[in-house]
Amino acid sequence: MPTTDVAPLAASLPEGMVVTDPDILEGYRQDRAQDPDAGTPLALVRPLTTEQVQTTVRWCAANGVRIVTRGAGTSLSGGATAVDGAIMLSTEKMREISIDTSTRTAVSQPGRFNFEVKEAAKANGLWYPPDPSSFEICTIGGNVATNAGGLCCVKYGVTTDYVLGLEVVLADGRAVRLGGKQLKDSAGLPLTKLFVGSEGLLGIVTEVTLRLIPAQSAASTVVGSFASVREASEAVLEITGKIRPAMLEFMDKVSINAVEDMLHMDLDRNAGALLVAQSDAPGPAAAAEVAFIEEAFARHGASEVFSTADPAEGEAFTAARRAAIPAVERLGSLLLEDVGVPIVALPDLIDKVAAIAADEQVMISVIAHAGDGNTHPLIVFNPADADETRRAHSAFGRVMDAAIELGGTITGEHGVGRLKKAWLPDQVGPDVMQMTAAIKKALDPDGLLNPGVLL
Amino acid sequence: MPTTDVAPLAASLPEGMVVTDPDILEGYRQDRAQDPDAGTPLALVRPLTTEQVQTTVRWCAANGVRIVTRGAGTSLSGGATAVDGAIMLSTEKMREISIDTSTRTAVSQPGRFNFEVKEAAKANGLWYPPDPSSFEICTIGGNVATNAGGLCCVKYGVTTDYVLGLEVVLADGRAVRLGGKQLKDSAGLPLTKLFVGSEGLLGIVTEVTLRLIPAQSAASTVVGSFASVREASEAVLEITGKIRPAMLEFMDKVSINAVEDMLHMDLDRNAGALLVAQSDAPGPAAAAEVAFIEEAFARHGASEVFSTADPAEGEAFTAARRAAIPAVERLGSLLLEDVGVPIVALPDLIDKVAAIAADEQVMISVIAHAGDGNTHPLIVFNPADADETRRAHSAFGRVMDAAIELGGTITGEHGVGRLKKAWLPDQVGPDVMQMTAAIKKALDPDGLLNPGVLL
Incomplete structure (x- = not known):
């Protein structure tokens, strides 16, 4: 049985860093996906340093306690939802950032907001392109976890295209450095890339080295x-x-x-x-x-x-x-989709979504990063209407089925999280699921990190 | 003991596909790294289809026979050197390619030369940017294996930036599809990226889906x-x-x-x-x-x-x-380096290389993809002169040490192969080596694929 006594962990970290106040914990149960199955964390830990993350992970590993890592909690697919009995590790206070103009790189702890990275770059005549619509309220650590995209990706690529290096705390508490400030690096397996988009399953990102480019x-x-x-x-x-x-x-x-x-x-x-x-x-x-x-x-x-x-x-x-998302949200509760298709299939996808909306008798508004085939059908429903809620959830799944049918993906930039994992095997197949589980087991054999996501 | 009787494999593949003629095998022992420790393959297999690759891998797995995969044999770091008793699987006859202008993608078997991919794209008004200097004689499969770069990478990125999807035959013979023609995809672990630059350790790439962009x-x-x-x-x-x-x-x-x-x-x-x-x-x-x-x-x-x-x-x-490389090669035998540093350290790296050349009394000519800090010091020596050969090899190692000291990499675009693996732990450290071994074990538990590379 995992322990429920966090006093020893609290004693090994600065005072106040481990929080068990139920009122505060309540605010860390949900992310933007509003998963009704969200749990309640055993405790909240808000470290400042990599060493404090290591201390937390080592204590968790020794005591069989699982860990969910959270940036700003803006996940739209339930990637940062609390799990009963697990530590919620929030990176919100890990906010050191520096810009190195000579190598045109930013080195940031994970808790900085995306817009702050952009502003720090801009103050030095440089540019960090990726721009999720939530750029003012999402963290760079979360962006790395989901391989976040945005509006400029059609020309400038997504988060992974800008991550040159990472510091990661592994499931056993070791901290490793992957990549660095060099622009090209073929030495060893491409582990930096493996971590970008890994949704917190393989380690906790404690520092990100980002490539910046000349101002747009x-x-x-x-x-x-x-x-x-x-x-x-x-x-x-x-x-x-x-x-x-x-x-x-x-x-x-x-x-x-x-x-x-x-x-x-x-x-x-x-x-x-x-x-x-x-x-x-x-x-x-x-x-x-x-x-x-x-x-x-x-x-x-x-x-x-x-x-x-x-x-x-x-x-x-x-x-x-x-x-568009907040505006459509005023019409009702939203199930927010993120399906993508090969660009040529974009008109077909939009047609299929309209057909699903008609069939399920729910309103689906479609907005899209059209240039790269990544769409956000917004399924609008009244949560007080049980039947409409059921039809909305049915449409949510059918939109993913349609994307898979068209050779596309269930998520272009938000991640699978907990909300979409039931559809992942349909997209990638059992062999890829088995590879995924094998790699997870290789790096986190006890399944401590972000349980319930993807697998 | 692994078998040495390839007759059953030959019987399960089209006639002539399995070659044991020693004169032919001799031509498949070496790649461009000219490793003196190159072995002699048990047999050469030149499949045409994914299924034939699967047949070969399944037979190898069942009989404990290891496999080296080879494109055009242009590896400069010994990534395609033959291993005694192993099958040499050459992708040279896997040359199907198609361009899909509607999605702006190329789908190619691994044996097409880089320049052929470029030409096929160009014929459709499109462009495949990565351009290793060997683009006329290196294959797209090898480019994927090493995450190859080139001259235009300073603006247009390297191979991994263009790989949208892969078909890979795993060590147990299963074929999996990773990614696809969609431009953005955050579904599941980023396995497509994990395979680009994995130097044949995790699977055999049998098809590549490449992003093309409008003509330059x-x-x-x-x-x-x-x-x-x-x-x-x-x-x-x-x-x-x-x-x-x-x-x-x-x-x-x-x-x-x-x-x-x-x-x-x-x-x-x-x-x-x-x-x-x-x-x-x-x-x-x-x-x-x-x-x-x-x-x-x-x-x-x-x-x-x-x-x-x-x-x-x-x-x-x-x-x-x-x-420059063939020209300098007329001055003597070459040890060809590929070290990279954060761009600001480029002048220091060039100074250090000059100091190493002076100290070891060998000629080192430096050419570089300067804009991304990736240099190719060419160490010139006379192989008939044992002492100079020894000093050249000493310089080879010291140049890598210098790059590591400056926070850089031992290889920017050629891969570690067999020639540089002794230096990899110095760059990435023991924990990353252990992660590398764990992932290798997860996907190739019996170590059948490209033994002796990286690990």
Whole structure:
């Protein structure tokens, strides 16, 4: 039986670092996925240093106590939900960060918010591209755990493309360094990459070394209104086949109207779909890309096309797209999807989602990082209506089934967590599940780290 | 005892697929590392299909026979050297390739040459960027095994950045599919990434799905001659801090002269170092980047600066840089290094290499993918001179020690293979070696795949 007496752990860490106050623990049970099966942690530990993480892990390992690691708790797939009897290790106080302009790298503890990494880079004339919509409230440690994406990924890639090195505390309490500040490294198995997106199953990330790139050129923005989602998604295919837009986002009619209700920015309420594209090509080259995007929009029937080279004006549309989730959330509770498909299947996926919505009689609003085929169908339901709740959950699974059928993935950037694990075997198959379990067992034989996620 | 009778394997594969002719086997003992300890394979198998790879692996697993997988045998670190009593599995006949323009992906069997993948993409208006100097003679399967790099990586990344999916035959003969044509995928452990750069230790790659991007804009080229390697490397730092050049290559005096002897293209024989930079910024933006590079060259004392917007003229200098290895090879036998450092340490690394050369009394010519801190010190020696050979090998190790001391890596893009494995623990430490062994054991418990590499 695992111990329930955390006094020895508390005694080995600075005073107040181990918290057992039930009122405080209550605030650490849930992440943004609001899993009804969330447990209650044995205790909350908020370390400052790698050594304190090691102390915690060693005590857990010695006492058979499991550990859930949490950044800011913004997981949309239940990756940071509390487990009964387990320690909740929050990295929120691990906030040291430094920028090394000579190597163009950031070294950050996991608790820094994504936007803080961006700002630290910017203060040094540099840029950290990955930009999940939650960038103001999600941590870089969580971004590493889920291989987080965002809006600029269509041109600039996802978190893994920027992680050069990690410090990780393993399940037995050893701390290891993987990679470093060198840009290229083929020495040994690519363990740095193995940890990015491993959802806390293989170790606890205590430091991240990130590649930064020169500051982005000012972006020009093109916004187009389309009569139908299919026309919009076909415009997407034409654009990504010819150029690399810096952003290519999609909103459907429901999300356009929800955002308009909230932000009053004069969006076309009658549009079936809206695309927001950006070009950050340097200097006058942007004008050529903007012209191409405008033409592609027009060729696919866009009724209104608006372009601006003013970054502030463009940012308003990016902000509108980012506001889509909270805006749609005002219509009801949400089940937030994250399915992705090979880009060519984007129109089919959107059609299938509409068919599922009709069949289940639930509202599904689709927003998407359209340029990379990653969509976020938002399933809206009233939790007080038991039947609608059941139909919403049925739609949630069927949307994943549709993505798998189209050769895609159940999650493009949020991770599997606890909410989607039932669908993972359908996507990857039993042999890959067995490999996953074998690697988990090799690095965490007693299953102490983030139990219940993925496996 | 493993069997030495391959007749049953031969009987289960098409006639002629299993080769035991000693004259033919002789040609498969070595790769480009010319390891004096190379063994002789039990037999050579040249499958055409994944199923034939599975048949081979299953027979090997059942009979305790180990397997070395080989692409074109261009490994510079002994990753494809034959092992006594092991099957040599050559992927040279696995050459199916298809381009899917709708998803902008290539699906290739492992035996296609890198240049063929590039050409297939180009024929469809697309581009596969990674470009090892050996791109005309190395296979895409080998590129995946070593996470190969090249000249354009400074802006466009390395092989792993383009691998979306893999089919892999595991050590027990099961074939699994990892990833796919979707651009973003956070479902499950990032196993696709784990296999890219795993040097054949975890499975045999039988199909690769590669991301392609829109064709590159025509590149402008800037070439600068510097009095010293330090001035040139400081120019590199200034440039990469401000812009993302599409190429930034370095040659030292020895390599400049060796190339000039071979190609007679009027390079500056008196220069201490030469930098070859490219900008592929679209349209007129290239001119701004070219001007910045020219100014940076001048600020760091370049005596001659030549620029051209003519791609063919620029390609001559790229070809000169690519010719450096064969050109220097005309001066003697080579030990070819591949050390990398955080970019800021590039001048120090080059100084240290010069000091090692002086101390060991051997010639070391340095060429580099300077923009990403990845250098190829070429240690020149006469194999008939036992003492010089000993000093060359001593220098080989000391160059790796120097890179480790500067926080860098013993291999940026060639892999550890058999030649560098003695130095790997010094770089990554015992805990990472133990993790490596644990993962190897999890996926290949009997150690059948590429024995003697890394571990």
